[in-house]
Amino acid sequence: MKKYFIRYKPFLLFLGTFFFTYIVLTVLYQGYLNSFGENKLDTITRMVGENTNQLLQFFGVNFTIEDNQSHSFIKLIYNQKYVARIIEGCNAISVIILFVSFVVSFSGKLKPTLLFIFGGSLFIYVLNVIRIALLCMLIFHFPNQKQILHGVLFPLFIYGVVFILWVIWVRNFSKYASKNIK
Template sequence: MKTYFILYKPFLIFLASFFLTYIILTFLYQNYLNSFAENRADTITKIVSKNTEQVLLLFDQDASVKESATRPYYKIIYNNKYLARIVEGCNAMSVIILFISFVVAFAGKLVYTLLYIIGGSVIIYLLNVIRIAALCMLIFYFPEQQSFLHDILFPLYIYGVVFILWLIWVRKFSKYASKNIK
């Protein structure tokens, strides 16, 4: 048994640090969400909604985001049409938690790790806001493609970005990065 532990030690450390980070961050985020009333959206979702509205206004002056009075979401109105709603799951926090957990599991130097976590989280946040705005505009012009856009294309987009950020982290900055890549 000791031989297997020694043989697979790097993998076991990766798994332990990944899951420990993921569990802690998820627990903290869930406690944050539980601090809001049942029919009120959380602050992060509110900020994402307002930023989405700002992006939509860059393309068309007839765009707004309004908080639902009875449910925890924001309504997106584009060209006088109620197109979609932004719920807690749209704010990309679960994706950011997954991203951070992976980076911590492949941690490099502390400063690089922290800077990459902050920079990567900001990139994911910004691209998520753009994703929501683009999704709304595309649904307005191509309503028959809503399922494809929402369920396939845009999740592929956001998780693809996270995967690319992971690859960059592992290849360039983590403690496992090859220093002699030519």
């Protein structure tokens, strides 16, 4: 049994660190969400809606957002047409938690790890705002493609970016990074 553990120690440490970090961050995030009560929109989701509105307004797009008082979502209105809504799951925090858990499980030195987590999380947040803005415009122009846009194309985009960030982290900054790459 000891030989087995020693042989697979790096993999088991990776799994343990990943799941521990993921569970801790998820529990903390759930505590944050529970502090808002039922049918209340959390601050992060509201901020994503505001940032999406600001981005589209910056480009002169006819776009507004509206709070829904009876439910916890924000209506996205493009050219005076209600095209989509932002709910808590649209704020990319679950994706950021997944990203952070992976980086921590392949952590390197403290300063580069923290900087990569901060920069990567900010990058994911900004891409998510852009994703929501593009999704609104595409749903308006291609309403019959809503399922493929929301369910396939845009998740593929955001998770693809996270995967690329992970590869960059492991190859260049983690404790497993090859020092001979030129």
